[in-house]
Amino acid sequence: xxxxxPLISIITPTYNRAHVITRSINSILNQxxxxxxxxxxxxxxxxDTKSHINNIIKTHPEGKKIQFHQHTVNQGQNAALxxxxxxxxxxxxxxxxxxxxxxxxxxxxxxxxxxxxxDISCSYTWPGTYNxxxxxxxxRKYSIKGYLYKEALAQGYICNxxxxxxxxxxxxxxxxxxxxxxxxxxxxxxxxxxxxxxFGLVPEIKAIIHDDAGNQTISNRTVYADDWYKLFNKYEKDxxxxxxxxxxxxxxxxxxxxxxxIGDTGKAKEIIRRSMxxxxxxxxxxxxxxxxxxxxxxxxxxxxxxxxxxxxxx
Numbered sequence: 001x002x003x004x005x006p007l008i009s010i011i012t013p014t015y016n017r018a019h020v021i022t023r024s025i026n027s028i029l030n031q032x033x034x035x036x037x038x039x040x041x042x043x044x045x046x047x048d049t050k051s052h053i054n055n056i057i058k059t060h061p062e063g064k065k066i067q068f069h070q071h072t073v074n075q076g077q078n079a080a081l082x083x084x085x086x087x088x089x090x091x092x093x094x095x096x097x098x099x100x101x102x103x104x105x106x107x108x109x110x111x112x113x114x115x116x117x118x119d120i121s122c123s124y125t126w127p128g129t130y131n132x133x134x135x136x137x138x139x140r141k142y143s144i145k146g147y148l149y150k151e152a153l154a155q156g157y158i159c160n161x162x163x164x165x166x167x168x169x170x171x172x173x174x175x176x177x178x179x180x181x182x183x184x185x186x187x188x189x190x191x192x193x194x195x196x197x198x199f200g201l202v203p204e205i206k207a208i209i210h211d212d213a214g215n216q217t218i219s220n221r222t223v224y225a226d227d228w229y230k231l232f233n234k235y236e237k238d239x240x241x242x243x244x245x246x247x248x249x250x251x252x253x254x255x256x257x258x259x260x261x262i263g264d265t266g267k268a269k270e271i272i273r274r275s276m277x278x279x280x281x282x283x284x285x286x287x288x289x290x291x292x293x294x295x296x297x298x299x300x301x302x303x304x305x306x307x308x309x310x311x312x313x314x
């Protein structure tokens with residue numbers, strides 16, 4: 001039965017993922033920690049997601065822990081996540097994408113952190129992926145923890161939300177996901193949390209990120225570039241204050257490269273010029289030179305730029 005006052009609320013937004021969502025659901029229902037509610041928000045799917053999940057609710061021994069809610073029309077992932085937050089009753093909130101999964105002790109490991117350090121308001125773990133030999137390996141070996149806002153601004157990210165758990169009171173104070181973002185909402189929510197709260201880290205793989213369902217949020221590369229630029233513009237003041245001009249220039253260079261890769265040379269030039277106002281180094285100058293080349297040459301040069309491992313992380 002659904003716990004009346006669950007300790008944890010787990011939220012999964014989904015859209016046309018009937019073919020893979022069973023994997024995610026089973027990884028929740030198989031958790032060793034049992035005091036949770038599981039909220040699935042279907043964002044107006046056109047496939048048989050609803051009937052598929054209702055069948056799991058009826059037939060799985062733990063199926064009654066699932067709460068299924070459906071938007072009548074597709075509103076976007078952020079709207080679905082915010083619907084889940086509005087329904088959540090737990091003291092802690094965790095998120096699982098509908099094509100990913102957790103290892104059985106994911107919830108227990110994170111709850112242990114909160115119980116060990118009362119000052120921690122957010123906890124995250126390493127994400128894992130399967131390599132070409134079908135071996136589970138870390139997708140990223142995250143390392144920063146504590147009050148990590150400065151380090152997070154320097155990186156430009158903290159974690160995949162599938163690895164994140166936070167106290168519900170954090171969202172009550174800060175609000176939900178920013179619907180102005182399409183692809184960088186995860187980075188935005190993490191940076192907002194980091195500015196206010198202490199993070200704990202479980203330096204082990206506890207969540208598995210899959211790519212067999214296709215990435216519905218970054219398939220449009222223009223939107224992807226626009227959102228990264230929007231993100232760094234939003235945090236410009238704090239990046240300059242905490243990290244300095246060179247770091248902000250590095251982030252602008254990242255955005256410029258994204259625009260170069262989609263052939264928007266005008267936007268790339270604009271951003272590179274802006275970058276050089278903060279850091280007049282050879283990196284920015286080289287980006288400007290590349291951008292002035294014919295597109296069929298510049299696209300290949302960008303690939304070489306990456307291969308040489310210039311520090312324009314992306």
